[in-house]
Every structure is written in C-alpha cells, then in structure tokens.
Amino acid sequence: MNSMELFLAHALRLEEDSAINYDEMADALEVHHKGEVSRLFRKMAHYSRLHLAEVERRAAGLSLPRLKAWEYQWPGDDSPENAPAGEADYAMNEHDALILALKGEQGALAFYASVAEASSDAAVAALAKEFVAEESEHVALLEERLAKTPDTGPEHDPDPPVAAG
C-alpha cells in the first residue's frame, strides 16, 4: 500500500467497521441480559471511534478513494479489527469476550504491521508504525485484563437450546 490516501481509506474503514461490529455484539449481548459483557464491547466500540476520529483528522484535506466494499485489501475475509462475531454466543462470559476483543485488536495490529513493513512510501510506513504502537497498547491492555479475569465457564442455562428441540 503505497499511497497515503489509499492507506487512510483502509484505516477509516477498519476503525468504522470495528466500532459497528463491537456495537452489534454489545447490542446482541444486551438482548440476552449480559450486561457486563455488553459493556465491554461497548467500551471497545468507543475506543474504535476514538481511533476513527484520529484517522479522520489525519485524512482531513486529502481526497480519499471511494472503494467498493470488496476492493479493500484486507489480509482475510473481513475487516481486520472486527472481532470474530461468529465465535460469540449467548452464554459467553467476560473472559470469552476479552478473547474475542483481543483477536480483533490483534487483527488490526497485524494489518498495520504488514503495511508498515511492506509499504515503499516512507510516510505511509511511518504512520502505519504509529498505528501499530497504538494497537499494541490496546493488545497489551486486553492481555493484562484477560490475565486477571478467570474463565468461569458458560453461564448456567436451565433450558439449554441444543437439548430443547
């Protein structure tokens, strides 16, 4: 990725998708009365929006390309900071949620690191390194919190779905 405009278009999409994804998971868990887990995802959405605002500030005055949804050059199938929502479930605990959030942040970190390493544009590589530093902080914070959060197993459900059919 050798143009600042293209890189920032990706960064904007990554952070916006991430915020939406975290909010969706927060909403879904809220429906299932999982307040603590929901609040965690809501907080992650907030951090993504803070980073989004920062990227928007960096992009001010530049003419960013309008990419189609499938034209983004992500390393995987989805926007890289999106926590794998398919691994969520209604009985998840805070430990499970932290693991999902950690996967999301690690995805963003890996993406920015790959740009920092591969870009031939010095300014793009430098900015990507800044983003790597920020994402590394998020990863470290989540790892620290994860270490302090025991895995209590799935919440007890007196009417488990799989046996109910």
Next chain:
Amino acid sequence: MNEVTPTPELEAFDYKSDVNPVWCPGCGDYAVLSAITKALAELRLARENVAVISGIGCSSRIPAYTSVYGFHGIHGRALPIAQGLKLARPDVTVLCAGGDGDGFSIGGNHFMHACRRNIDLTYIVMDNTVYGMTKGQASPTTEADWRESKLTPEGPGVPPFQPLDIALAAGASHVVRAFSGRVQMLTKYIVEAIQHPGFSFIQVISPCVTYRPEMRALKTRVHDGFAETSTNRLEARRRLLDDDGYSLGVLFKSVEPSYKPCATSDEAVADLERQFVL
C-alpha cells in the same frame, strides 16, 4: 435492475433502522444484514425505491432492521408477495429474504415457480440448516443423520433439499452460494444479483451457533468451488454433481426472458365471469 437516479452520500448505516436485531450473538444473519446494507449503499439506491420482503423465521425479521420499505409476511409466502410487488411496481428494487424452512419447505413450491417466472428480484436465503425460531428442529436442508433434535432422535432420515440444483432445474437465471463469514464477497454477490435483470437466488450459508454450534467450523470448510461462473445451465448442473455443499461463488448467470403480465385484456370481467357459470 431498474434504471434509477443514484442517491448521493448514503452510507451502509443509513440503510439500517434503529431497531436492534434480536438474533442470538454469533448468528450469521448479522453479517447478511451488513452485506445487504453495504450493497444498497454501493448501488446508492434511494431508500424509498427499495423494498425487503420476508416470511417467517429468525432471518425473516430482517425487514425491520432496514430503513427501506419492508413487509414481514406470512410463513413461506415471501416470494408471492415479492413477485406481486415487482409486477405492480417494476420501478422498485425488490429484495426477498428468509430462511431455509420458510423458503424450501413451507414456501418450496413458490420457490420453484419464482425461479421459473424469472421476475427481476433478488432472493436471499439465510440457510442455517435448522428451524431456530422454534428451538432447533430439522429443516429441509438438514443432514439426514443430524440427531440433535428430540423430534428426530435418529436424524431426519431423508436427504437434504438441494437449493442450487432445484433453482437451476426450475429456471433461475442467476444462482449463487455465499457464506456469511465472507462479508466482502457476499456484498459483491448481492450487488451483482440486484443488477441482474431477472430472478437472482443467493443461498447464504449462515451458521446458527445456538442450535447448531458445530457450524462454527464451516469457516474452514467453505471454499471457492464456483470461482468461475458458468453461462451454460447444463454445465452448471454438472458442476453440482460433485459439489460438497460448501462451494462458494456465482454458479450460473444468464440473461433470459422474464414473466410479464398482460398489460391489457380484450375481454371484460363480465365475459370472463360467464365462463364460470354452471
């Protein structure tokens, strides 16, 4: 697809309503909703020129989660409603959505005839191979040996319905299989389906992680088996002979005539009524 004046500056979230989905955490249908709204934003369709029609089931809640026109219809009857709407209002972009039970069992007959009529609409089936809303019974696409429901303790015992095969045999002119875990590609498929001038069918493998938690593993089983699109119906059907059910891509695409209702009739209603007099 209709020729419409693009609406400027609408983003995907503009096509979402302020109603939060009540789907289970981890449900694949969230990704389908995301792909639909991204596709509408990509095409910059005016919200008042789009309608999402559904039947009954978890996935059929989707019209409520969009900000375009919607109709949450009755079980298995989404396609008749969608076709009626398109015939009455050809200027409207019509999306029809639902699940495998709604579309292939209760609405199975409508599915075949919708394929055959080839009316210009997009039918998105979120196939989770289970009846989720009623707590996990076998659906038309459930494997014969799935034993997790007390209603079918030895498994359904019948081979699963083959949506792509049926669609091709019945005359659908645009046939796709996608996976909810690949949102970017799903968005592209939905855009192409809306642009296709005829009946577009998209089978989206959309895991139900609550009643079929083993579906989480599908992300490692899906593959680009339909990477090349066939324009030959016979060849497309041949490709299904060794399909494992996880091939993704646009299997078949062909521009073919659509059903058009008679614009005028020479006979008066009274004349028609006389034919039924005993």
